[in-house]
Amino acid sequence: MTEFFKDLNRLSYDPDSTDLAFRHYNPDEVVAGKRMEDHLRFAVAYWHSFAWPGGDPFGGPTFDRPWFDESMQSARLKADVAFEMFDLLNVPFFCWHDADIRPEGDTFAESLRNFQEMVDYLGTKMEASKTKLLWGTANLFSHRRFMAGAATNPDPEIFAWSAATVKNCMDATHKLGGQNYVLWGGREGYETLLNTDLRRERQQAGRFLQMAVEYKHKIGFKGAILVEPKPQEPSKHQYDYDVATVYGFLKEFGLEGEVQMNIEQGHAILAGHSFEHELALAASLGILGSIDMNRNDYQSGWDTDQFPNNVPEVALAYYEVLKAGGFTTGGTNFDAKLRRQSLDPVDLIAGHAGAMDVCARGLKAAAAMLEDGTLEAMRAERYAGWDSAEGKALLDSDFATIAAQVESGGTPPEPRSGRQEILENIVNRFV
Known part of the structure; x- marks a missing residue:
């Protein structure tokens, strides 16, 4: 041993320690x-x-x-x-x-x-x-x-x-x-x-x-x-x-x-x-x-x-x-x-x-x-429309075809909530 760390011992995992130790890092956990x-x-x-x-x-x-x-x-x-x-x-x-x-x-x-x-x-x-x-x-x-x-x-x-x-x-x-x-x-x-x-x-x-x-x-x-x-x-x-x-x-x-x-x-x-x-x-x-x-x-x-x-x-x-x-x-x-x-x-x-x-x-x-899994489930739900046959077909289509479909349609689409505050609250349950 050199003199630099002469008074220190190897750290161990000890969540109850009041000395220098790992309280959360347990390499074998x-x-x-x-x-x-x-x-x-x-x-x-x-x-x-x-x-x-x-x-x-x-x-x-x-x-x-x-x-x-x-x-x-x-x-x-x-x-x-x-x-x-x-x-x-x-x-x-x-x-x-x-x-x-x-x-x-x-x-x-x-x-x-x-x-x-x-x-x-x-x-x-x-x-x-x-x-x-x-x-x-x-x-x-x-x-x-x-x-x-x-x-x-x-x-x-x-x-x-x-x-x-x-x-x-x-x-x-x-x-x-x-x-x-x-x-x-x-x-x-x-x-x-x-x-x-x-x-x-x-x-x-x-x-x-x-x-x-x-x-x-x-x-x-x-x-x-x-x-x-x-x-x-x-x-x-x-x-x-x-x-x-x-x-x-x-x-x-x-x-x-x-x-x-x-x-x-x-x-x-x-x-x-x-x-x-x-x-x-x-x-x-x-x-x-x-x-x-x-x-x-x-x-x-x-x-x-x-x-x-x-x-x-x-x-x-x-x-x-x-x-x-x-x-x-x-x-x-x-x-x-x-x-x-x-x-x-x-x-x-x-x-x-x-x-x-x-x-x-x-x-x-x-x-x-x-x-x-809640975060990923909510993310998947938000994009679920793209997994439908209609959603998948959009990306293989073109502007003229899409415009014709929209122009012949009925009620305009309504936006849906992004639920950001709910998602942040979910994260806060874990941290």
């Missing part, structure tokens, strides 16, 4: 025919938990971690602490960016050597742990070289650097047995049209994603390729704004059968949607892959990456996940970070434990709503 752990598939985000220093736009770092320097020794210590936390929380998965796990070198080759050495070190840690890799990804946004994007950069050299980075991150994900690979364009957007060629940048982004899919098949990676929508973060005009925008992009470049979505709660809100909307839309399009679970500050409106604490919101999200058949390679990644004033190691454990309990409550509520 069977919900809707499956263990809770297998439904939720929790993952810890390496970047927020171990790499983020606690800064914000108005102030510098507040966290003082013993591994906060650019050395391989500190990178190994960070990994040691990370796996200790994974064990304390008993989580099945974690996720990383390349820059989270290795120090930056003076050249690409040096950074790559550091990265590959740390990948091997993580592999050794994983051999002694139950925690596996949910997904890997590349940090193509923090360094100043990416200030104008990565795949969409106006400089070919940056595109090439980015492609080489993703190639090596995909190799590492494959080597560590990762179940997905995520591409998220933190700076794949623009600030002003005065210096932007929209058509050119879109073509670059499309070809970049095609290359990633081609390389997946070349190396025999069996996991899913996921794209994460990133509205307004940080560019106002992001090419990967929301699920609908990304799906149109996938269709344009022939990738709708190859790529799925990793959907974040905070990004859904920034796009002007609800989390459940983005999940339901992705499921209806057959591209729901995985989720990042967090929440925004609804007063500031920004993506503050806080741990979830709203059970009704979480329940509606998992309702859509369960309706879609649940996760396959995906899971629930906590893309969430401590507040700047939460300085102690125990805060990291408490933040995740509380979030896991919230998700457990939401999952159980979602499963109970589905088992009850």
Whole structure:
């Protein structure tokens, strides 16, 4: 054991505990025919938990971690602490960016050597742990070289650097047995049209994603390729704004059968949607892959990456996940970070434990709503007319034929209540 978590013990399920424990998350509890752990598939985000220093736009770092320097020794210590936390929380998965796990070198080759050495070190840690890799990804946004994007950069050299980075991150994900690979364009957007060629940048982004899919098949990676929508973060005009925008992009470049979505709660809100909307839309399009679970500050409106604490919101999200058949390679990644004033190691454990309990409550509520069946029955009743012979015939008809039928008819149709308040009351019985 390192010194960082030396005074903490592994958390257990104890609903009556007044100490740090799980009060709702019981990994072995069977919900809707499956263990809770297998439904939720929790993952810890390496970047927020171990790499983020606690800064914000108005102030510098507040966290003082013993591994906060650019050395391989500190990178190994960070990994040691990370796996200790994974064990304390008993989580099945974690996720990383390349820059989270290795120090930056003076050249690409040096950074790559550091990265590959740390990948091997993580592999050794994983051999002694139950925690596996949910997904890997590349940090193509923090360094100043990416200030104008990565795949969409106006400089070919940056595109090439980015492609080489993703190639090596995909190799590492494959080597560590990762179940997905995520591409998220933190700076794949623009600030002003005065210096932007929209058509050119879109073509670059499309070809970049095609290359990633081609390389997946070349190396025999069996996991899913996921794209994460990133509205307004940080560019106002992001090419990967929301699920609908990304799906149109996938269709344009022939990738709708190859790529799925990793959907974040905070990004859904920034796009002007609800989390459940983005999940339901992705499921209806057959591209729901995985989720990042967090929440925004609804007063500031920004993506503050806080741990979830709203059970009704979480329940509606998992309702859509369960309706879609649940996760396959995906899971629930906590893309969430401590507040700047939460300085102690125990805060990291408490933040995740509380979030896991919230998700457990939401999952159980979602499963109970589905088992009850009232919501789905009322939805089916609302659209029942389309299942009749007349309803089915409408979509195979044409305007002239339909108009003739309507013009020869009698009483005009009357609208029916959508029953929204009744439906909301039904949800409230479970949450």
